Amino acid sequence: MAPGTGGPDGDAPCRTGRQESPEERADRRWGDLLQEVRVAQTGSQVLFGFLLSVVFMPRFAQLEQFDRNLYVVTVVLGALATGSLTAPVSYHRLFAGRRLKPELVEAAGRLVAIGLVLLALTIGSALLLLLREAADGAVAAWITGAVMAYFAVCWLLLPVFHLRRHNGGGKRPPHD
Numbered sequence: 001m002a003p004g005t006g007g008p009d010g011d012a013p014c015r016t017g018r019q020e021s022p023e024e025r026a027d028r029r030w031g032d033l034l035q036e037v038r039v040a041q042t043g044s045q046v047l048f049g050f051l052l053s054v055v056f057m058p059r060f061a062q063l064e065q066f067d068r069n070l071y072v073v074t075v076v077l078g079a080l081a082t083g084s085l086t087a088p089v090s091y092h093r094l095f096a097g098r099r100l101k102p103e104l105v106e107a108a109g110r111l112v113a114i115g116l117v118l119l120a121l122t123i124g125s126a127l128l129l130l131l132r133e134a135a136d137g138a139v140a141a142w143i144t145g146a147v148m149a150y151f152a153v154c155w156l157l158l159p160v161f162h163l164r165r166h167n168g169g170g171k172r173p174p175h176d
Helices: 022-054 058-062 065-095 101-134 137-166
Strands: none
Touching: 022 065, 022 101, 065 101, 101 137
């Protein structure tokens, strides 16, 4: 089979517009994934680091029980997001040299997707916690809801819309 003609399973043709072997495709996708992770991982780690310091601030002791519980949920979400977004490093170390790059890319891609959802939830809960202190509780909830809806539009709905528009209503199989 000529380079670039095998699909993900090696059966169906893959029309990516590139002449690359499955190994070259996996290498390219891995590089792309690492670039994506660098952006999300940095934000996740900075936010998580900030959240860890909040409990040591004098004002923390004055928070209502709901806000303390919200803080705990936020920190746990931040830890989970950081874990998911750094997991590709562990996968790479364990898979290195075993000729499993396509499997590595697929598994790491799923973890990054989970990490992005957890990061969005972390940002939303951190925003709610902050806004509950800065504004009325109802206003905080509405603003947080609007921000989370914006995330959903930017991170999910717009990409899906563009994919469908580009793929003619989703009739062509996804390949990158």
